[in-house]
Amino acid sequence: MSEPTVLWDATFDKRVKSYYLCSTSLVLCLTIVGIPLALIYILIGNWLIEKHLRNLGCTLNQRTLEIKKGILNKTESTIPLEKITDLQMFQGPIMRHFGIRGFKVETAGQSSGPGGSLVNIIGIVDAVEFRRAVLDQRDKLANSHASQSQSASPATSGTIPDNDIGETLVEIRDLLARIETKMDDS
Secondary structure (H helix, E strand, C coil), rough: CCCCEEEEECCCCCCHHHHHHHHHHHHHHHCCHHHHHHHHHHHHHHHHHHHHHHCCCEEEEEEEEEEEEECCCCEEEEEEEHHHHEEEEEEEHHHHHHHCCCCEEECCCCCCCCCCCEEEEECCCCHHHHHHHHHHHHHHHHHHHHHHHHHHCCHHHHHCCCCHHHHHHHHHHHHHHHHHHHHHHH
């Protein structure tokens, strides 16, 4: 099997490192118990975030979106473009301060529960254009599938020609009437 054509290999903004350090430290400092943990996190957080960013990847191919992430538990997700329903952009106040955005990949039939998303990605350089490229490629793929199915003949596509639909419905109605009569006789 040949390698898929890479349309966009996302790069990640260097400011995402500062965002992770700042946001996690801020959350830890909001509790009394978290303050000592925040000091420890500031010391080792830099190393953890570097390792996380080295393992982070997001690649748009002709038919899929491939996402890699994780430090201890590494995950690689291959999401077919035709299953993507939306790429929801988000940007909280701390993200806005650092000038970064994130997006959530939502798919048809996802199993993450209501309101959840399949994958979250934060810090892609030019995230708005990347989102647009993914959605455009998804639409191109859907349009090519639609034009292929329209060019197929009715006999091969499994559809009933319009002029036969009325006749088929009449046959079904008559069949149901006969069944109903037989059931009444029993």
